[in-house]
Amino acid sequence: MTTIKKYQPRILIVDDEPTNLRVLRQILQNDYALSFARSGKGALALIDKEMPDLILLDIMMPEMTGLEVCQQLKARSDTSHIPIIFVTALQDPDDEARGFDIGAVDYIIKPIVPSTVLARVKTHISLVKADELRATHIDLIERLGRAAEYKDNETGLHVQRMSRYAKIIALGYGFDESTANELMMAAPMHDIGKIGIADKILLKPDKLTLEEFSEMKTHTLIGAEILANSTSRLIQLAHTVALTHHEKWDGTGYPNGLKGDEIPLAGRIVAIADIFDALTSARPYKEAWPVEEAIEFINEQSGKHIDPALPPILIEHLPDILKVKQAFSD
Numbered sequence: 001m002t003t004i005k006k007y008q009p010r011i012l013i014v015d016d017e018p019t020n021l022r023v024l025r026q027i028l029q030n031d032y033a034l035s036f037a038r039s040g041k042g043a044l045a046l047i048d049k050e051m052p053d054l055i056l057l058d059i060m061m062p063e064m065t066g067l068e069v070c071q072q073l074k075a076r077s078d079t080s081h082i083p084i085i086f087v088t089a090l091q092d093p094d095d096e097a098r099g100f101d102i103g104a105v106d107y108i109i110k111p112i113v114p115s116t117v118l119a120r121v122k123t124h125i126s127l128v129k130a131d132e133l134r135a136t137h138i139d140l141i142e143r144l145g146r147a148a149e150y151k152d153n154e155t156g157l158h159v160q161r162m163s164r165y166a167k168i169i170a171l172g173y174g175f176d177e178s179t180a181n182e183l184m185m186a187a188p189m190h191d192i193g194k195i196g197i198a199d200k201i202l203l204k205p206d207k208l209t210l211e212e213f214s215e216m217k218t219h220t221l222i223g224a225e226i227l228a229n230s231t232s233r234l235i236q237l238a239h240t241v242a243l244t245h246h247e248k249w250d251g252t253g254y255p256n257g258l259k260g261d262e263i264p265l266a267g268r269i270v271a272i273a274d275i276f277d278a279l280t281s282a283r284p285y286k287e288a289w290p291v292e293e294a295i296e297f298i299n300e301q302s303g304k305h306i307d308p309a310l311p312p313i314l315i316e317h318l319p320d321i322l323k324v325k326q327a328f329s330d
Contacts, residue, residue: 008031008033009128009129010032010034010050010051010052010054011033011034011035011053011055011056012034012035012036012052012056013028013055013056014038014040014042014043014055014056014057014061015038015058015061015087016039016058016061016062017058018038020058021036021038027112027117028117028118039061039062039063039064040061040064040065040066040068040069041063047073047079047082051082053082053125053128054082054083054121054128055082055083055084056087056117056121057069057070057084057087058088059095059099060088060090066086067098067099070086070104071102071103073103074102074103081131083105083106084103085104085105085107085121086099086106086108087108088107089110105124108120137232137234138234141186141188141235144189144192157328157329158277158278158281159187161277161281162190162274162276163184163187164184164324165273165276165277165314165324166270166273167181167184168317168321168324169272169273169317170183170184170269172314172316173265173309173313182233183237183270185234187238187241189223189227189238190241190242190245190274191219192222192238192242193219193220193221193223193224193226193242194222196219196222197215197222217254217255218255220243220245220246220254221243223239223242224243226242227239240264240267243255244258244263244264245270245271247262247267247268247271248305249263249268249303249306249307249308250304250305253305268310271305271307272306272307272310272311275298276298276314277325279293279298280325282330291322295311298311298314
């Protein structure tokens, strides 16, 4: 029977002294896939062939120092993410500070202590895995949001535009960068509940009957059910957005008829971002509205459908929003 080989993170060890390479190999070989280079140029050549998950890099090497190697790697978009741990006999605080300034994540001081090497490497490999998991998480959320759009008369680019609009508006409202990013990542799930709506309603080219519209409105509840009870902060935010982005400031929205500040701020921001993109995008049943007309309509809905604090922010940051609109045009 064929067995699946356990994945081992790859570590590139760079040192001009063979003895140091042998010591590090002995310490790490049982848990990691290892590559070796005895010079900075050799390290760069190896990286071009196979990307490591982490680099252990000597500083004092002839021709090209470890600091120079680090600078080159951090300047490249395809390698800037790789964590670099300097392994060095230098103990001057100024040298250490310079290494951190150019992008190193840690230092291991020679002579090498096996337990220190194992602990530092394990920590930074864990951080790499966490970053990869988060990136996968975000990618999956956006793809699921796009999946919902495939059942509708909209396109996958809609969720990319409106989620970025939401981030811009959130920053303008006063969110910090991290919280605004979380809203951008959660926003693509706003209409995930449309997966549960019958195609004959979702794709109907004519005006919906009252009965059909009542069923259409349940997509907020379906989306909330799909996203309910998660321990993920991001999915919890997506749950809030899915449930509340059709509530209206004056209390006439759905599904719960929330009014004013009863509506979570995330839902209010996604609502105006969604409305702006819907108005300014062409659909099989309508032409795209000119931006000026869309802004006029949004101002008319201020205090009715839309939180009155948000239209001025959208208008103030309209140049940035229009850049997104152009970058992700259908």
